[in-house]
Amino acid sequence: MAVQPEGGVLRWFLSGRWQAGVSIAVLFSASGLIPFLAVPLLLNCVALVALVTLQAGRKESLEVLVIAGIASALFTLNPWYGVAFALVAWLPGRLLGEGLQWDVGWGGVVWVVIGLSLLTLALLLWAIPQGTGPGFWQAQMEHLLAPARKDLSATQRQVVGDMVRLMPGILAAVMALLWALAAVMASRWRERFQGIVVPQRVFRDWVLPEWLIWLPVATGLGFFLPHGAAWPVQNLAILVGGLYLLQGLSLVHLWFASRGWPLIALAAFYIGLILLSQFLLVVSVLGILDRVFHLRRRFAGPRS
Numbered sequence: 001m002a003v004q005p006e007g008g009v010l011r012w013f014l015s016g017r018w019q020a021g022v023s024i025a026v027l028f029s030a031s032g033l034i035p036f037l038a039v040p041l042l043l044n045c046v047a048l049v050a051l052v053t054l055q056a057g058r059k060e061s062l063e064v065l066v067i068a069g070i071a072s073a074l075f076t077l078n079p080w081y082g083v084a085f086a087l088v089a090w091l092p093g094r095l096l097g098e099g100l101q102w103d104v105g106w107g108g109v110v111w112v113v114i115g116l117s118l119l120t121l122a123l124l125l126w127a128i129p130q131g132t133g134p135g136f137w138q139a140q141m142e143h144l145l146a147p148a149r150k151d152l153s154a155t156q157r158q159v160v161g162d163m164v165r166l167m168p169g170i171l172a173a174v175m176a177l178l179w180a181l182a183a184v185m186a187s188r189w190r191e192r193f194q195g196i197v198v199p200q201r202v203f204r205d206w207v208l209p210e211w212l213i214w215l216p217v218a219t220g221l222g223f224f225l226p227h228g229a230a231w232p233v234q235n236l237a238i239l240v241g242g243l244y245l246l247q248g249l250s251l252v253h254l255w256f257a258s259r260g261w262p263l264i265a266l267a268a269f270y271i272g273l274i275l276l277s278q279f280l281l282v283v284s285v286l287g288i289l290d291r292v293f294h295l296r297r298r299f300a301g302p303r304s
Contacts, residue, residue, distance in 0.1 A: 010193040014052070017060055021067025024048050028068065028085050029075040042089060043178055043185075049093025050186035054100045055193060061097065065090045092116055096183045100190075106206045109183045114212075114243065117176040121239050124168035125232055134231055137167045169235030173242025180206070180246050204253035204296075206246060213291045215240045245280060247287030255299045 013020055024045050031041035053061040065086060073082035095112045102108025129136035141164045145152070152160070163170075187201045219237035224230070256266050273279055290296055 025071035053097025169238025244287035248283035
């Protein structure tokens, strides 16, 4: 791997396939052994694989796959961890790295995230339940909530039951958000490794394909289909909402940047979004309006 004069920890990470492979294997193994850190650790694994693909190349990425896969199996004494690493961490990271190499913007990454999230939704709808449909997710949720079931009211149980039907779409949408964040991290890490202080590929430039605007309408109609046929379309609607959430968030980034507001203001916005999750729907609708009316043209200002 080529070594740049800048980078600190990143320079060490990219200085050899063994450093990269073993480091990623440690993070991936820890994600399986420490459940409450699983999401951030897995996120970093995907971003690091994308960074290797983007900076070092495809050959080095394949070598990291072999090294990290074997090391993960050895660290956990479970050979299935090597298989899981290849499917859960390396494959998305490799595809995101390819997407980042596609162009200087986010076009390639957008297509990768759409493809990965649709594949994830298909697996969650049909492959993992093995044809049992929403009953599979109902059984899983009942098992998880069994200790607290007696403390839930009838209304709360009804709400949980309604949400369970949408679990595949929710999980696919969450994964789409995480993959987008991993791509942003990998892109920024590469710029820092190269000594670029000001980000060149910024999230506020994230734009979904124009044809995708028809999906919210088409999937929204799925809620009026017969009970059995509506389930896949309803989950697809949740995923589409997650994709437009990304578009809405990029518009918010652009709006903050056009006004020259500090980073702390954007951080406060995300804290508020976490505390008041109902506004996620508002941001998704904002993303749809941006795609229809090209709102970002009005907000566009000098890059900060």
